[in-house]
Amino acid sequence: MRAVPAPKVWVAALTVGAIAAVTVLAVQADKGPRPTATTARPSASASASPKPSASAPAAVPDGSGTGRRIVYSLGQRRVWLVDESDAARRTFGVWPGTVAPDPGTYSVxxxxxxxxxxxxxxxENIVYFATESGLNIAFSNAVDGSSPPPASxxxxxxxRMRKADGSAVWTFGSQGTTVVVVS
Known part of the structure; x- marks a missing residue:
């Protein structure tokens, strides 16, 4: 005659199985795509996406001016930090707010x-450059690194941007720095 396992054994086995399943799902989710900062080199433009992407570096948009500046593309949801020689020193995806600045040239x-x-x-790392519909428009990053969508x-x-990108904008975007917003 076979011994029947006690109910505690079944509960323990099911609990271990559930924890293993959750762990496997968490590991898979952790391997998913994440936004990354890149150094720009001339290449094809990245397509617009709902959140920052790790795609190939995008070229600085045409019509974004010349000289040292921050370029923000509304359509690409991307920022470039451009030096005096018109070379992009850094580019990265961003999470825009619900109110966008009009295309044009601004200053920090x-x-x-x-x-x-x-x-x-x-x-933190808040760099203000425009006002639209009574709201201040600024680059920033969440202190905790999160980038949740704004409440409905x-x-x-x-x-918003990742913490490292926020630090880079803070360092680059001193008061008076040109900010060019393109469509």
Missing amino acids: VSRRDATTGSDGVAI GTQTGGI
């Missing part, structure tokens, strides 16, 4: 180390 008007964004998220119905002017 102020900077702030840290504050709370209009969406309630703690942010919330108007936000923050153009």
Whole structure:
């Protein structure tokens, strides 16, 4: 006659199985695509995507001016840090807010180390360059590194990026730096 395992053994076995399944799913999710910063070299333009992508570096958009500047493409959801020789020193994808600046040329008007964004998220490396619909438009990154979409119905002017990219914009975008917004 065979011994029947006690109910505790079944519960333990099912729990171990469930934990193993969740672990496998977590590992698979962790291997998914992530936004990455890249150094730009001339290449084909990246396509627009709902979030930053790790695609090949995109060329600085035509019609974005000359000289040292920050270029922000609304359509590509991408920023370039361009030096005096018109070479892109860094490019990366961003998560735009719900209110976008009009295409045009602006200047960095102020900077702030840290504050709370209009969406309630703690942010840092804030570089302000425009006002649209009564909202300040600025580059920033979330202190915790997150980039959740803004709450439905919330108007936000923050153009969010990864922490390393936020630090790069902070270092590059001193007061008076030109910011060019293109479609």
